[in-house]
Structure formats: C-alpha cells, structure tokens
Amino acid sequence: MRHIPVLLLAALLAVLRPAVAHADVLYGLVSESGTTRLYEIDAATGARTPIFDTGIASTALGTHAFDPVRRRFFFSSFTSLYAIDIPAATMTSLGVFASNIEYDPATDTIYGLENVAGQYTLFAIDPDTGAQSPVVATGITSTAAGISAFDPGGRRFFFASLLPTLQLWRIDLAGPTVTPLGSFAGNTEFDVTTNLLYGSTVDSGQVKIFAIDPLTGVQTQVLATGVSNSAAGSSSFDPIGRRYFFSSLSELFAANLTTATVTSLGSLALPIEFFRSPALAGAQGAPALDWRGIAVLVIAIAVFASRRLMGS
Numbered sequence: 268m269r270h271i272p273v274l275l276l277a278a279l280l281a282v283l284r285p286a287v288a289h290a291d292v293l294y295g296l297v298s299e300s301g302t303t304r305l306y307e308i309d310a311a312t313g314a315r316t317p318i319f320d321t322g323i324a325s326t327a328l329g330t331h332a333f334d335p336v337r338r339r340f341f342f343s344s345f346t347s348l349y350a351i352d353i354p355a356a357t358m359t360s361l362g363v364f365a366s367n368i369e370y371d372p373a374t375d376t377i378y379g380l381e382n383v384a385g386q387y388t389l390f391a392i393d394p395d396t397g398a399q400s401p402v403v404a405t406g407i408t409s410t411a412a413g414i415s416a417f418d419p420g421g422r423r424f425f426f427a428s429l430l431p432t433l434q435l436w437r438i439d440l441a442g443p444t445v446t447p448l449g450s451f452a453g454n455t456e457f458d459v460t461t462n463l464l465y466g467s468t469v470d471s472g473q474v475k476i477f478a479i480d481p482l483t484g485v486q487t488q489v490l491a492t493g494v495s496n497s498a499a500g501s502s503s504f505d506p507i508g509r510r511y512f513f514s515s516l517s518e519l520f521a522a523n524l525t526t527a528t529v530t531s532l533g534s535l536a537l538p539i540e541f542f543r544s545p546a547l548a549g550a551q552g553a554p555a556l557d558w559r560g561i562a563v564l565v566i567a568i569a570v571f572a573s574r575r576l577m578g579s
Contacts, residue, residue, distance in 0.1 A: 291543040293503060293512060294333065294340050294353070295519070295536025296326060305340060305351055306536060310505065310512070310521065313532030319351055321358060329413015329500015332370040332377060333540035334394065340540060341368060341377060341394065348377070350394060361397030365390060367410055367426050369417035378402070378417065378424050380410055389424060389438055403443035407436065413500020413538065416457040416464055423481065425455055425464060435464075435484060448484030452477050454502035454513055465489070465504060465511055465524075467497055476511055476522055490522055492529045503541040512539055 293308040297317075303326055305319040323344050330343035338353040348361040348368070365379025377392040387410055389402040407428045414427035414435075424438040425448075435448040435455070452466025464479035466486075474494045477486040494515050501514035509525040512532075519532040519539070 291505065291508070291541070293519075293532075293536070293539045293541055295501075295539040296321075296331075296342060297534075297536050298325065305353075308519070308532065308536060308539075310508075310510070310532070310541065313519065315533065315536075318353065319356060319358070321349070321351070323349070327364075327366065327412075329538055330366050330368055330379075331413075331500070331538035331540060332368045333542065334370050334372065334375075335542055336372055336375075338542065339394065341370065342538065343368070348379075348392070348397065361392070361394070363392060363397045363399055365392060365399075366412065367415035368392075369415055369424060370394070371417060371419055373419050380405070380415075380426060389443070402440065403438060403445060405436070405438070405445050407445075411453070411499075414453055414455055414466075416455040418457045418459070418462070418481065420459060421462070421481075423457075425457065425481065427451060427453075427455070435466075435479070437481060448479070448481075450479065450484040450486050452479060452486065453499060454497065455479070456502055456504035456511065457481070458504060458506050460506045467492075467502070467511075467513055469496060474513065474515075476524070489524055490527050490529075492520065492522055494518075494520060494529065498535065498537055501535075501537040501539055503539045505541050505543065507543060510541075512541060514539070 291310045293310050295306050295308055296303050297306055303321045303323050304317045306315045307318050308315040327343040327345050332341040340351040350359045365381050368377050368379035370377055377394050380387045381390055387407050388404045390399045391402055392399045409429040411427040411429050416425040422440040427435050433451045437446045452468050455464050455466040457464055464481050467474050467476045474492045474497045476490045478489050479486050496515050498514040498516055503512045511522045514535050517535050519536050521530045521532055
C-alpha cells in the first residue's frame with residue numbers, strides 16, 4: 268500500500284487551511300478640516316477609521332476607481348489623478364487627468380474619458396506611470412460626472428452623456444465601438460455575477476435602484492429605497508453579498524438587493540469603493556490559497572517525485 272509522505276500531507280493541509288475571515292470594507296474619501304482623508308468603513312456596521320490624509324483640499328466629483336489586487340484607491344483632484352497605495356500608506360500623482368475612471372484588473376489598466384478637441388475620448392492609462400493611449404473617440408460632447416462602470420469579462424466600458432441626450436453608452440473595447448443604450452441611470456455599477464448594470468435615479472421623491480440590460484438598455488426596478496436624494500458619483504457594489512452602496516447628500520447607505528432592505532452606514536463618504544478580502548471570500552466558500560502552502564507543496568512534490576525515481 269502506498270503512503271503519502273508526511274511533507275506532502277503537511278503541504279496539502281497548509282494549502283487547504285481555513286482562511287481567517289476579515290470584515291469586508293468600503294474605502295471612501297471624506298473632506299474635513301481643509302483636507303481629504305481616506306477612510307476604511309465597515310460595510311456591515313459603518314464603523315470607520317481614517318487611514319490616509321491626502322493633503323488635497325478638494326477632489327473631482329465621482330472620479331474614482333479601485334485596484335482590488337494591490338489595494339490601490341484612485342481618485343482625482345481637478346488637475347491630476349492620484350493613486351493611494353493602501354498597504355504602503357503612500358500616494359502618487361499620475362500627472363494626468365481623466366474623468367469617469369474605471370480600473371481593469373485583467374490588464375492592470377485605468378480607463379477614463381478626456382475631452383479632446385470638443386469630444387470625449389476614452390484613454391487607457393498606466394496606473395503606475397500615468398502614460399496614456401487613446402482607445403476610441405466617442406463623438407460625445409458632454410458626460411455626466413461619476414457615472415461609469417466596467418465589465419472586465421466582456422471588455423465593456425459604460426458611461427453617460429448629458430447632451431444632446433441624457434443616456435447611457437456602451438464602449439466595446441474589442442471593436443472599439445460606441446453604442447447608445449437609450450436609457451439613463453446615475454451611479455452605475457456592473458455586476459459580474461449577473462452581467463447586469465445597476466443604477467439609481469430619484470423618482471417620485473425617493474431613490475430607486477434599477478437593473479439595466481447592458482445590451483439593450485432595458486431597465487427593471489429592483490428596489491425603492493425610501494431615501495429622498497442621492498449624491499452623484501458615490502456608489503459601489505458587492506457582487507457576493509448583493510449589496511448596492513450609495514450616498515444621499517449627507518448619509519451612506521447599503522441596499523441589500525436580496526432582502527430588499529436599506530441600512531444606514533452613517534455619515535457621507537464620497538466617493539466609495541467596496542473591497543472584499545480574499546481571506547473572507549475563502550472563508551465563505553472554497554478554502555483560501557496560501558502562498559506558503561503552495562511553496563511547501565511544490566517542494567514536497569519535487570521531493571516525492573525524486574524519491575519515486577530513485578526507488579524505481
């Protein structure tokens with residue numbers, strides 16, 4: 268009977284060890300005392316901790332993106348994009364400006380719109396150097412601040428125009444092509460689990476959340492929140508917990524789309540980005556993958572293979 272070597276068994280246990288769960292969080296900017304601070308906000312309770320002082324007095328409305336791999340929070344003043352490296356507690360100016368930015372984790376690229384010769388052009392921006400390359404000229408002469416979303420699987424960038432028509436647009440990067448969706452919603456977020464856009468508008472005196480077909484623009488009301496107003500450019504989405512985060516003019520909210528409930532998370536943060544730690548995702552699903560376990564596993568397999576060869 269063959270036995271698994273002790274080293275190999277230890278490696279397997281290390282790789283498949285249970286993950287330590289950490290609370291999922293929102294990162295949000297708060298303007299206070301003449302500066303703008305980045306806060307870490309508990310996505311369940313609203314408890315918040317200041318983690319970085321940018322030293323910047325004011326930021327551009329709704330211009331934000333987040334890198335979940337390296338935990339970088341991107342935002343803009345009125346002259347430059349900035350990257351806050353959260354683990355390193357450092358901030359870098361990228362030296363360029365773009366609005367309606369979105370981060371693509373598959374290619375480590377920021378996509379954003381810039382006004383070039385009277386029309387908005389989509390640019391790809393290096394998040395480390397700020398180097399940028401034009402992707403497509405949209406032909407659109409105005410955009411709605413902070414209304415954008417990105418589909419990393421389908422390689423699609425969504426944004427909204429103000430003139431001549433108030434509506435959403437889809438840019439397919441593979442073309443690239445620009446397509447009107449014929450409908451409008453603010454604070455759009457793309458859900459990778461359902462391949463739908465979620466957005467909100469104020470209707471009949473309250474904020475209503477809609478699911479939007481990214482191909483046709485057809486909207487379906489999901490939830491009437493009871494909140495009377497919303498802040499432009501302040502939203503995020505939790506695809507696992509089915510939570511849509513948004514802000515009124517004074518308060519932060521979490522709308523649970525599964526239970527159709529809305530919870531206050533305290534005072535306003537603008538803009539916001541949701542982050543679910545890989546450890547928490549592992550704790551709630553498959554076992555977490557640990558690099559130390561992987562290293563031991565590789566060594567163990569090599570040793571096991573060499574012993575088999577020597578014994579053959």
